[in-house]
Amino acid sequence: MHLIKNGADDLYSAVLHALPDAEREALGFPHPGQGSALKDRVRAQPLFPRTQVSQHLEQPVVALDFKSPMELTYGRVSYPLLGADAPDKSVSSIEALVHELYPSLNTLERARVMSSLPSTEVEAREVIAHRTREWHALRDDMELWTLNAPATNQRTGEMLSPNSIIARVQDRRAFSHELERAYRRQTAFDNHYADPARDGFELTLTRILIEDMPTINADFSHVTYLSLNGQGAITGINEFLQHFPGLRVLELRNFELDRLPDAVFTMQNLTELRLENSAITLTPESASGLAGLERLEYIDLDNNPLNITPDFSNMPNLNTVHLHNTELSVFPSTLLGLSELEIIDLSENLITHLPSELFEAPAYITSGLDLEDNPLSEDSLERVREYFAQTDIDMNIQLEDEDAIEQVVVSESEE
Template sequence: MPTLTEINLADTQLKQFPDGLLTAIERLSVNLSGNQIVKIPDSAFQLSTILTDAFDLSRNPLSRATLMQIKAYCQRTGEDFGADAPAALRDRIKALYPTFSEARSNRFFFELPGDLDAAEPAIEALEQEYEQMRTDLQEWAIDTPEHHPVQDEPLDLQTRAQDQLNRQAFKQLLEQAWRRETAPDDDNLSGRSHILTFNQPIIGELPHVNARLEHVTVIDLEGAGTTTGVNGLLKCVPKLQQLILSKFRLGDIPTQAFNLPELNTLILIDSQIVLTPASNSALSGLQHLQYLDLSGNPLGRTPDVRHVSLLESLYLQETGINQIPEGMFSLRELRVVDLSDNLIEDMPAALFELRGPLESTCDLSGNPWSARSLNHLRQYYLQTGNDLNVEAVHQDAAGNPVQRPVTPEPMEQ
């Protein structure tokens, strides 16, 4: 059967796994469901997932030993031969995750850490975690602040009532996120990651969540200048890759952001961030960061990006900085820079040491560049054709128009 891409042997009273199917031939589907198969040959567990993904062994009385093998294989590869989990445990998984299909519930069971005996305690722990999280979130939702976190003025009843409604909505969102019901993160290659997005203002701190939402890879929240803390929330998302916050009142970069090893995007806009020596040093240690945006914050000191070696995009618009970020010109991957509307006067000659070309969307306008710096920017424009959105480079020091040399086209042979 080497040429067959789809094989259907469902409900055919097979008692043994057909050895002829354990080959290196890649097939779209091999349906062996609804039979009397008890054992899968050991050699099946040596096959690539490209091959085993096609199998459907549901509705077969697979032995405990075989289920153990499938569980170990699934934890190693993510594939489960389409086998069924024990019905009682699968039903408990579906109760926790109502949107899961039967196949997804089976897969979840086999992916649980440990052997078969460890599965039920793991499910019980999840049940307890979810109930405790709901209890904690309900307490947070009704505990609305009595005073404004910034102005320290008493909040009227209408404001507190609205804040409680917003907190209840955020509570429900977190519960949905735990149940894996929020929007998927389509940019994540795992295919099982989710996004947490919310645009209603919360007064005070976001909740401290004593649960692990390892499947949440993106958090995108917008406030109204009244949300003062996010560390308690960030502790529950250890695999977060993108943190996007705007219009918060954070005071500094959340310390928990530095404990997210997979973080590649950090966007904290208009959130009253003032860098300290400690946070600036920690920021330089985010070695996997590719995108950094701290625009609209009174940073107080210029970010140090010397060791953020994978950084591709850097946005520091309207941050009050007065110098180029240290190490910026040594970043091999840097392509987009926005330092507009700041107080920078000096553009060093290191501009010409950039490892790659900057994109035309870069913006260095709105800075009081010195005559020497304008000359450097002008030379960069003449060499690359990129004016970095600084209009003054189109004229020389005497106000005469600057013309880029025209590169002659090669003559036809």
């Protein structure tokens, strides 16, 4: 500033005045009055990409699920990108539109989105325009759903306190915010397969949903992990799930569903199904639909009055089965032919008879089997005692003379 006040016209002239003659001349400026030429030289230099500059600044990598504490409008986490990181509108207006709709995606992720668009510019523009309209409609739908939060108790019909009403609105607004972020691909990345072509995004909400699900018309096929918590009977869950056909994991806790949502049966990529405490009773139709989920690896239906024993015979990759307290009276023999099983929880059911095939099954099945608190018949208990004496595997069944059996086993081994 002192140099500017003493003759230099601007910062660039001041820099040239401040440099020793040798250094100024080495830069190609023989006279200190060439500030405008230095300015043009600087402007002609392209900005380096942020990723390249950050390596020299030793800045930490920003996580994909980073949430800005500033709470900027519509989930934006920073100022628009500048320089070499920003989409070049003069080169590709399609890329600029993609960036506007999905501002959190990096250059590579934007490229993946663009590669999924139609090859012609007109059709690509139509797709982006449709998604933009879809997002705007989603915001409107969620705002309406938020403001229409019930002011009465769904069971008693009594008016809620002002604080309870405010809490319901806040819960709905939080869900709306996450749903909008998920649509714009701003939530955490579901990196299960470590393959961008197969992996998608997560939508997880820990707050409790009640009364009804929002009516939406947006496509969430890019979401592969959905986890929600409910309370009581909630309407509209099947219609809501229809917009998530690409799920790998579906987790609904404490929803009073009464039956399996039909939308689940169309999720052909589903590998994990967690629906504990959801008051689900199987019908012949829903049991058949469940049996068709051939890619399942993990199923949790704990604390549901299923009534019908599921058929697992078409699930070769099934690893974990949780059917605790599901009112099953028949042992699921279709599990015995599967080769990947590690955990089978059938505790606290109504099973009285164990099939003979169980005692011929591989040890990896019986050692991972939990049959605690089932009213087994004396014949089945006797088979378990004999099996335990031979294998030391009790399937978590409490045997009255277990100590005596162990002593017999020890005595026989000593002889």
